[in-house]
Amino acid sequence: MKRYLLLAFVILLGLSLKVSLLVLNVFPFNADEAVVGLMARHILAGEKPIFFYGQAYMGSLDAFLVAFFFKAFGQSVFGIRLVQVILYLLTILTGFWVGYQFFGSFRAGLIATLLLAIPPVNTTLYTTVSLGGYGEALLIGNLILITTFYLLKYSEASSEISFRVSKSGGEADTEVNRASGMRTFRLGSHSVILWLLWGFLCGFGLWVNGLTMVYSVPAGIGILLRTFRIKNLRIITWRITLVLVGLLVGSFPWWFFAFQNGLGSLIHELFGAAVAVEREPFWLRTINHMVYFVVLGLPAAIGLRPPWDVFWLGLPLIPFTLLLWGKIFWDWIRSPRSFQVKVIEGVIFTFILGFVFTSFGVDPSGRYFLPVWLVLSLMGGKVLDEWGKKKPAYLSLAGLIALFNLWGNLQCTASNPPGLTTQFYAPARVDMGDMPEVIQYLRENGELRGYTNYWVAYPLAFLTHEEIIFSPRFPYHPDLRYTRRDDRYPLYTQMVEESDKVALITTRNPALDQKLRSLLQERKILWNEKQIGDFVIYYNLSNPIRIVDFEKLFIQTDSAQ
Template identity: 45%
Template sequence: MLTAAAGWKAWLLARGSFPFNADEAIVALMGRHILAGARPTFFYGQAYMGSLDAYLVAAGFALFGPAVWVVRLVQTLLFLGILLSTYAIGARILRSERLGLLAVGLLVFPVVNLTLYTTVSLGGYGEALLIGNLLIWMGLILVERLKEEPAKLEARDAALGAVWGLTAGLGVWANGLSLVYAAPVGLAILAYSVRARIGWTRRGLLWGALISGGVLGAAPFWGYGMTNGWQSLVGELLGSAVAVEGGSWLLRSFNHLVRLVLLGGTATLGFRPPWEVRWLLLPLMPAIFIFWVCVLGYGFKQVKGNHPQSWVWRVLAGVGLTLAAGFVFTSFGIDPSGRYFAPYSILLALAGGGLLDWLYQRRRWWALAALAVVLAYQWGGTLDCALRKPPALTTQFDLQTVIEDGYQEELITFLEEQGETRGYSTYWVAYPLAFLSEERLIFVPRLPYHHDMRYTTRDDRYAPYRERVEANEKIAYITASNPNLDVWLREGFAGLGVEWSEAEIGPYRVYYAFSRAVRPAEVGLGETRGAVETE
């Protein structure tokens, strides 16, 4: 199953089904900069997603050289770790090796949403899923030890608690999404440690190990806060960067709930790609819907039951409910792009593995047939999206920002031949261009990419690039499939009385050979205008 999962991703990558966009380019650039001696704490331009992914990419670059495929290799290896840890939860925590195998089986060809966010790097979502699985696995092993009668707490249990805390702390820094795992599992450890007959000395030893591990694991987070202040750090962790909604908190929460159920639910079950509302393999959808309704019913029964493993299902349900609460009641609910819903795929796979295990014991071939139909649907839905280019499998849920792939090398060649190595562009052009040209071409994102000319200075994420461009007197502008921006630029340049040339390369339009350097502010661009777009 691991070989099949890796082979499926390799085939999709080999045929270019995942466009290389700016978010992923920033991770790749950070990896290159780390090899050169930089030590970034967070994803460039923000303070709520740590640079763990970039350090892993840097390790890949050290072994294989800086290339886009290495970034995807790192994500693929993380996904295989997610599969292995899912099996471990089923076999060790839920006490059924077959349940673990069937859960992994449901994830071999995952839904489009999970395929996307475990292949393309956005800075830590693959890590968050793997860390989350490890927190469940280690945490519930520790709870099992505490549940023993009479409970014994040995040195190895305190060590396990320290490792659990270290992993939880690392997750807080790497990606705040890991908190949806750490909170319910940590609460379970706390509750059972209070109930256990281990004495306050041993209880204090366990708590000290958990806290010490957590503080150490989140050391980059604490260090950044003490150096740069806590307000922006904690604010961004809670969603201040995307807090652009109006209306009352109650109304916002209701809107988030609607997004969770309608947009999140359909993407999680694979009924639509996360970037658009388009139904996938519509004739099979009713059967798949019935299957997942049965899975939810099975899960609810396990949570409400009174069998030896019901407490495990309650903790797993707590993870799902924590994720829902975080989405509904914080500003992150404005973003239904799909990445926040990825943990649900793992939880559903475990519940689905449980249902199929139950059915396998009664009607073996029915269970295998159900697994085959679900896998065929998920495989077919992903293939359907992969064959549609553009956009193929994209993380950009605003399709206006999707740039037709395959023209980057031609663009790089043209700019170098013209000696145009510095200038201005949009977020989705600038950073892929920088990485693919090995940073010979530096264009800072000071132009809007939306057709309504909305822009935020948060797009300009790396100050050293900005300094290089500002110090250069020969500049060019690059746009991509945005006629409104082209009109704005031409009118602005003409109004300044400058001369320039234009070239069209696929979806790109290059403005170059200016009679003098023109900065974006001179044509009314480069400052935040309109609604700030979500990350």
């Protein structure tokens, strides 16, 4: 009982960190989070989106969960984040379960839980602010690992297995012949459920967020290797059939969308079409991704820097933290590891392959690195537990890592704006603290329709309950690159195009301001202008302008970056 009370206390620490940061309001509300909220609102109105608006590699599960909370507690930014907090608490709890089962040590699981409860800034950020399915991906990943553990455990129980179905048809038996003697156990309904569940989780994860493949791929390889060692075709066929059934059921929304829109485009999205901005040869891109991983991504994952900028966090503790992680990793490599534990290593290996060889490697900001901290926490739990068996004082080193992580969180909290922001692209990092004044000014002047960029349009729509609708057809890049992918909900653009009165809003983009002023003068359109913080508002236009009037001013691209 004392052990589980200690576990509850550690989880409570994680909850306290989340609640404190939310109360301090250090997470700016941005467009990706607003899209989740808008999707949830539309779900309550009867829509059934399959994927995140405009990005067919993240399913709409997050929006459906938010819709449930909106129904229960009302529509607010807090409701969106409450879902993420609950998901991460479940991730911490299942993370303990993974450590406890894979390493056979309560203390190893507890140390991993502490590191998950007080994580680096990167993990704190992306498990509090919603981007459409990353919190769900972490939880599903843990469930895949847990299910994998039990399946591998059963597979390791024997070297020779024979299979038969009882005459009643109600249960399947296996006879296990070990060197130590004969032992019989049943693969009845509970085993069928396990194989179906594993397939379902992998398929469901594929729809929810493709990031779950870093769990399902190594887990699947591990299970296949164990299964094919049985050398019994009927058992192999039985298991593969169950997995495929579960996989198809779990990924049904994914296949349904593929049937409607084409499988090729969906796979293209799954492997990074939304961020495919690189034009270099493949080999050069691969080298660049390796550099991004080592120089930018990994430091963000372990808390050396925030994901949105390049400066040191917890500088006085960095040398000690790096030495500690280096020693943990060295001892992990040198220690004997079971086949199940190697599946955990496979998560990191699969992630590195995916990051280096797909278009996602162009973005080392940090959100894709969330599974890395889970694996590092598990590694830390295992190694520190071993050290603690030799000298209990070594267990305090887990506290050093947690202290370093906490320092980084507090350091970023003290610098607000930007606070803990998901906006890693500096030119688009708008101070959203001025948004209430912008909304009030638009209402006072009757400007309820218009054009702006992606980072303004969707927060504006959500915060005004879709009273004020602006189409995201302006670029936010200083070089005026624009992609139609920013137009995630075309109905808004249709509403703006049909309006007789439109306003324009730009943010931190002098080149765009110059182009728009020249266009208005060329069209002999009179206007008033107001600057509020980072926002420049063009209003009271004597004649409305349309997309066809200004679209040729921008550089069109296919990527969302």
